Amino acid sequence: MPASSVAPIRLSDLGVGAVARFHEARLDREITRFLRAIGLTRTSEFRLCKNGEPCIVQVRSTRIGLSRALAGQIYVVPLASKGA
Amino acid sequence: MSGPAAALALLESRTLPAALRVVLVGNPNTGKTTIFNRMCGARAKTSNFPGTTTSSRFGRSELIDGRALDVIDIPGVYELHLDSPESCIARDVLQGGGPFGRPDVVVVLVDACNITRNLVLVGELLAYDVRVVVALNMIDLAQRRGLTVSPGVLARRLAVPVVPMVARKGEGIDALKIAIGRAVERQPVPRPADLPKGDDSVELLSAWADDILSEAAGGPPSDASAFDTFTERLDRTFTHPIVGILAFAATMAGLFWTLFTLATVPMDLIEATFARLGDLAATYLPAGPLRDLITEGIIGGVAGTIVFLPQICLLFFLISLLEDTGYLARAAFVMDRVLHRFGLPGHAFVPLLTSHACALPGIMSTRLIPDRRDRLATIMVAPFMSCSARLPVYVLLTSLLFAGHPALAGLAFAGCYLLGGTAALLSALLFGKTMLRGGARPMVLELPTYKLPSLRNAVLTAKDQGLAFLRTAGTVIMAICVMMWWLSAYPRTAPPPEVEALRVEASQPGINSAQAEALTTKADALEQRSAQAGSFAGRMGRAVQPVFAPLGYDWQLTVAVLTSFLAREVFVSTMSVLVGAGSDEVDEGVIASIRKATRDDGSLVFTPATAASALVFFVLAMQCLPTLAVTRKETGALKYAMLQLGYMSGLAYVVALIVYQSLRAAGIS
Numbered sequence A: 001m002p003a004s005s006v007a008p009i010r011l012s013d014l015g016v017g018a019v020a021r022f023h024e025a026r027l028d029r030e031i032t033r034f035l036r037a038i039g040l041t042r043t044s045e046f047r048l049c050k051n052g053e054p055c056i057v058q059v060r061s062t063r064i065g066l067s068r069a070l071a072g073q074i075y076v077v078p079l080a081s082k083g084a
Numbered sequence B: 001m002s003g004p005a006a007a008l009a010l011l012e013s014r015t016l017p018a019a020l021r022v023v024l025v026g027n028p029n030t031g032k033t034t035i036f037n038r039m040c041g042a043r044a045k046t047s048n049f050p051g052t053t054t055s056s057r058f059g060r061s062e063l064i065d066g067r068a069l070d071v072i073d074i075p076g077v078y079e080l081h082l083d084s085p086e087s088c089i090a091r092d093v094l095q096g097g098g099p100f101g102r103p104d105v106v107v108v109l110v111d112a113c114n115i116t117r118n119l120v121l122v123g124e125l126l127a128y129d130v131r132v133v134v135a136l137n138m139i140d141l142a143q144r145r146g147l148t149v150s151p152g153v154l155a156r157r158l159a160v161p162v163v164p165m166v167a168r169k170g171e172g173i174d175a176l177k178i179a180i181g182r183a184v185e186r187q188p189v190p191r192p193a194d195l196p197k198g199d200d201s202v203e204l205l206s207a208w209a210d211d212i213l214s215e216a217a218g219g220p221p222s223d224a225s226a227f228d229t230f231t232e233r234l235d236r237t238f239t240h241p242i243v244g245i246l247a248f249a250a251t252m253a254g255l256f257w258t259l260f261t262l263a264t265v266p267m268d269l270i271e272a273t274f275a276r277l278g279d280l281a282a283t284y285l286p287a288g289p290l291r292d293l294i295t296e297g298i299i300g301g302v303a304g305t306i307v308f309l310p311q312i313c314l315l316f317f318l319i320s321l322l323e324d325t326g327y328l329a330r331a332a333f334v335m336d337r338v339l340h341r342f343g344l345p346g347h348a349f350v351p352l353l354t355s356h357a358c359a360l361p362g363i364m365s366t367r368l369i370p371d372r373r374d375r376l377a378t379i380m381v382a383p384f385m386s387c388s389a390r391l392p393v394y395v396l397l398t399s400l401l402f403a404g405h406p407a408l409a410g411l412a413f414a415g416c417y418l419l420g421g422t423a424a425l426l427s428a429l430l431f432g433k434t435m436l437r438g439g440a441r442p443m444v445l446e447l448p449t450y451k452l453p454s455l456r457n458a459v460l461t462a463k464d465q466g467l468a469f470l471r472t473a474g475t476v477i478m479a480i481c482v483m484m485w486w487l488s489a490y491p492r493t494a495p496p497p498e499v500e501a502l503r504v505e506a507s508q509p510g511i512n513s514a515q516a517e518a519l520t521t522k523a524d525a526l527e528q529r530s531a532q533a534g535s536f537a538g539r540m541g542r543a544v545q546p547v548f549a550p551l552g553y554d555w556q557l558t559v560a561v562l563t564s565f566l567a568r569e570v571f572v573s574t575m576s577v578l579v580g581a582g583s584d585e586v587d588e589g590v591i592a593s594i595r596k597a598t599r600d601d602g603s604l605v606f607t608p609a610t611a612a613s614a615l616v617f618f619v620l621a622m623q624c625l626p627t628l629a630v631t632r633k634e635t636g637a638l639k640y641a642m643l644q645l646g647y648m649s650g651l652a653y654v655v656a657l658i659v660y661q662s663l664r665a666a667g668i669s
Helices: A029-037 B004-013 B032-039 B085-094 B117-128 B139-142 B153-158 B175-182 B204-216 B229-238 B243-284 B288-306 B311-325 B327-342 B347-356 B359-368 B372-384 B390-399 B406-433 B456-489 B496-505 B512-534 B538-549 B553-561 B570-578 B588-595 B609-620 B625-635 B636-665
Strands: A021-027 A046-052 A055-059 A062-066 A072-078 B020-026 B042-050 B055-062 B067-073 B105-111 B132-135 B162-163 B442-447
Touching: A021 A029, A029 B204, A029 B442, A029 B636, A046 B032, A046 B229, A062 B327, A062 B406, B020 B032, B020 B085, B020 B117, B020 B175, B032 B067, B032 B105, B032 B175, B032 B456, B067 B406, B085 B288, B105 B153, B117 B132, B132 B175, B153 B162, B153 B204, B162 B456, B162 B538, B162 B553, B229 B243, B229 B327, B243 B288, B243 B311, B243 B327, B243 B347, B288 B456, B311 B327, B311 B359, B311 B456, B327 B406, B327 B442, B347 B359, B347 B372, B347 B496, B359 B372, B359 B456, B359 B625, B372 B406, B372 B625, B372 B636, B390 B406, B390 B570, B390 B609, B406 B609, B406 B636, B456 B538, B456 B553, B496 B512, B512 B538, B512 B570, B538 B553, B538 B609, B538 B636, B553 B609, B570 B588, B609 B625, B609 B636, B625 B636
Parallel strands: B020 B067, B020 B105, B105 B132, B132 B162
Antiparallel strands: A021 A046, A021 A072, A046 A055, A055 A062, A062 B442, B042 B055, B055 B067
16 A cells, blocks of 8 residues: 555645545644544545645545644655545 | 523423433534524523533423423534543433433434544444434535435444434424434344444544445545535635635624624613613612612612623624634634734634623633633633723723823823733733643634524524523622622711701702702712711721722722722722712713812822822723622632632732832832
8 A cells, every 4th residue: 555655744744635644643642532533533534625824634524624733743644646 | 409400400390291301412513503492492591511611501392292302402522532521521411420310312413414423423322321313414415515325224224213304494303303202112222233342443433434324325425525615715715814814803893893883772771771770769669778779789780780781692693603604613723823822722812802892791702612721711811801891990090191181091091902902911821831731722623614604593592691691690790789889888977067068058048059059969979978988898998098008099099999899980980979079970070070189188199100000900900790700600610710800900909019119210100
């Protein structure tokens, strides 16, 4: 699977329109659990709709807004075959 | 009896036999409140859960066959096993804890546009031994996005009834009631065999939900069903660094213009009604303490608080409309850029702006803020914003400070607003480094779908919040008003001999009507001054004057500071009475009288240094007991109200002291 061979990058470094998979969040446990609860799980793919402040991602049909500071602490694996 | 218990007891007393108990559970933004309002209408009460500041709504409905339903709408929850207050409440209710008892049926709302994540919650619920009915809401929106889901397949896979609905239009409500009626007659069904086990299995539950959705939708949903160009464009506009701020400023300007324009009419009506009520009571009740208590203590005190009811109802009506559109979530991000630096969340902007009108609705509107720490930080600093009750005080003191220099007085006036706002932000920063450590939580929010707001929801929200405010105003605030009135009015003291002499002079032959009126007015003013000075508040003012002496206050100014703890605007009327100005409106006559007022040693009460010190004190001090009552209620703890009082008063004292002593040292006295 291509995703496994790609190094994780910060969500804030992802290009708009790119599709990626959540890798890890270097945040406290409560926020990490909340991110999983609203849909940013390790198995789900998401698309970056907007970068900057805020960063907006779409997981299935859920749109999630994240502050830029938070996006800088979330590591994702870009899916090379999808998105921009 | 606690709030929810009392609400349920009230519902119980109206229905025999016992009503079925239904709990509405669901992710935020799935339409729970809309379904609740469709089922219960205005027959609902809002209460906080015991020991929390998280509110829920309790209502009465009935099934198609006439059986009564008690419906409990608990806060939206993403997962049952998070540490959030909402998740704790949901777990507690499902296990039959608290005053609610075990629910007969759990209705779980599922957003048809976002089935996978919503089914994760359904999967968690199925692990509990409860009867579950799934309300598949917003199917019209899902269909417009090209996503058609078979409720039958969902029902088979989940082994529970699934009711397709469009709650906003009232479609599916009857079917939901029928499903509830049938579900209650059956035993809870065993959990589906393929449902993953364990509490910490969001990924497994998501995979299980994806599998169900694929079958129910006849294949994996395409990306196209989720992509919405309209939403993309609006999001880019509303969160743009410049356009977003302009859009937000325009929205807030519109909101507050509407608020102040429309609320004025009912506020004037309330003031006139209470004034008429006071006149009637004064006319028909015999003179004495009871009449004074009713006209001045109860009617006067409650009128001063109830007058804000239209603002509160209208504010919540407008906020509910805005929230329903989905815009507020985007606006929170726009303001988060500024407020986050001071440890406040973006959501805090609306409460802080509202507090410029009155801190009571401002603090109540902190319910918009999801995180408790952020909510507390906002509540603690909201009263620093210059409310409308401070305006007459600012007018008086800036006029005294810069007599004959209206431009400078205007600048000082604007400076008061700046000082209040700065104090709020810096205090939030301080709280973030001390008692509310950690700063505002990094912003992460689900951005709900844009949609037309529900007028019905907005009206019911305004009604709920208005009633909640009235309950506080009718109990705690009224008690405070009566107490402060009593302290200001008792003990009664005999008027000084000059009063009687003036009255006698006024009745002498040869005195024309204008002269007689002037003499009577002077006698009344002298009598009021004597009564104020002899009252408990007056005596307390004299007793504690040494505490305020370093700020430059004499006993009269100290009495005015003490009596204005009821409400800041009382400062003007008290000063007016004490200096014998004979009016409680800030007009030129009153300002001139207060400017000329002297201390016992003959020096002026208000020197420039004293006026500046008093002005700073009133910008920063917590001179509003009703606000403390609302803080106590909204935080669920007296300690926060006491801390707010101590912190704001302490800060006001220290800054006023610095201002007074600095000006004196600079030769300005």
